[in-house]
Amino acid sequence: MTTALYLEHYLDSLEHLPIELQRNFTLMRDLDARAQGLMKDIDKLADDYLKNLKKESPEKKKEQLTHIQNLFNKAKEYGDDKVQLAIQTYELVDKHIRRLDSDLARFEAEIQDKALNSSRAQEESNASKKGRKKLKEKEKRKKGAAGTTSEDESKTARKKQKKAGAVGSGAQVESTALGHPADVLDMPVDPNEPTYCLCHQVSYGEMIGCDNPDCPIEWFHFACVGLTTKPKGKWYCPKCTQDRKKK
Template structure:
């Protein structure tokens, strides 16, 4: 679009150039023809003067020489006018060349400015995408913190269990009891948790006893509606702690 605009303006400025050049060239050709005719007259007068100089009186000689000198001066004027027209024609063309150079410089500057704006926008979008990725990563980490860990042996680090694709759907249905998932397909390799020995679903809580054999429990199975503050121990570990 910008290219078309610059080109249109430049072509508009060139519209009268051919006519002006043609006029100047015609004038230059006319001056050249006058000069040639005048030089022929000067040659004729010079030959006539040389052939009759001995018979001419001093006054006649002076008049003849003055006439030839005047014609030479006139020829010089024609030549000067021709040179002026040539310089004017050159300046006329050079003006359009300078205008073209200036338009090209402005066009390149516009391209660089637009390119810079596009790069800045791209960098901004990239930064936004990175922020979105970081945000999604933090959300995933927060979600992973809520996923129960597999049963562990003493002295081993608890790995995070695999989450089946149906877990988010189960959560949105607000399942609160193991019986709600009995009819759902269960991966036989999926680990079980809680007192009900079912797979993970809904909201779960981990026992703060590092030696707890079960470790993760469904809220409904242990009578919870929200996560309690501080440490929490499952019913079995609570009984064992009371015995101690």
């Protein structure tokens, strides 16, 4: 139940309360006025009785005392009615106070339940977001690993292709001597063709690979590194040889 409904229902229950309270207070004032009037009459009769105590006959005295006693009894009835009416008025107001306390307790319980449910929903939403984030990160890692593997495979394939090209070029050089590298350098370079060596040209003639696995160039033309035949053992390019000497 919303706050507006609680307030509306409570105000509906209070609709007749002012009228009932006004009626009870009016009756209590009336009873009090009657009791006060009787007490004045009793005081006057008591004074007359005391003044004429020696003059009146016993029957007259008894009659006056009985009348005074009846007036006292009537005043007591008015007082009892007034007290009873005051108790009813108190209980009437107390009933509405108890209802207000009950509605407030229920309203606070509902607010706490809503806050708890909202907190749980927020936690579930955060957990779901974290789960989706972890899943995305896992997928990214898988894609990254797959891309790295593919890149490594591509590098291996290119290296094999280079070696095959170098072997083929070597066979050609053996049958036609060294060829004419100057003629090759004058030829236009295809932008999609990979370049090698210190001259940054495409593969041609016989080539040799540097035995340093971290060599940035890898393959070199025989003529560019001053070779006419393939040397025995491991061979390092001029740059890698200089770096090894520094170490």
